[in-house]
Amino acid sequence: MSRKATLALIALIALGGAALVAGPALAQTAPAAAVPAAPHAPPYGRAVTLxxxxxxxxxxxxEARKQGWLMVITVVEPNGALVMSQKMDGAQYGSNDVARRKAETSANFRRPTSYFQEAVKGGTLNAIFTGALAIEGGELLIIDGKIAGAIGASGGSGAQDGLIARAGAAAVK
Known part of the structure; x- marks a missing residue:
């Protein structure tokens, strides 16, 4: 057998083996869960101003100071673009990214992040749903009945973050 024919045979065997190995794994992969519709999700509106x-x-x-909590607070536009982010002195560094991702999740999916957290707890949504952060602390900013952006808060427990985010969101209703 020529060298060229031998290489072609090896390639064919490798491809066939890969298909046999990958085939059962692909057949067992569960389809991605669809995001349940949020009840009464308002439409997108203008972007929140600075x-x-x-x-x-x-x-x-x-509210965070009143409670004695150190937080990172982030506000984004309806498309998730950053408008403002503030880290309180002493807040943990990891909360910078988490607050931003909570705000983005809320804006992108038109619902609070607590919605995803509850869906994961209830078993109706995979915890690693692509693009959504399923931890309380992201809330929509509704102005004139439309989504103008979202706020994300991080630094405490999910419930603490949610309280802070709701206090911020209430300031522009």
Missing amino acids: AEAKTVVAAAEA
């Missing part, structure tokens, strides 16, 4: 974001962050920070 002045409004400052109001949101100030209200969230005031």
Whole structure:
């Protein structure tokens, strides 16, 4: 057998083996869970302004100080683009990314992140659903009945983060 024919045979055997190995694994892969529709999800509207974001962050920070918690608070536009992020002195560094991702999740999926957290707990959504952070602390900013952006808070427990995010969101309703 020629060298060229031998290499072709080896390649064919390798491809066939790969198909046999991958075939059963692919057949056993469960389909991705669809995101359940949020009840009464408002439409997207205009983007939150910097002045409004400052109001949101100030209200969230005031609640965090009242509770004695150190937080990172982030505000994004409806498309998830950053408007403002504030890290309180002493807040953990890891909360910078988490607060941003909570705000993005809320804006991108038109619902609070607590919705995903509850869906995971209830077994109706995989915990690693692509693109969503399933931890309480992301809330929508609703202005004139439309989504103007979202706030994300991180630094405490999910429930603490949610309280802070809701306090901020309430400042522009």
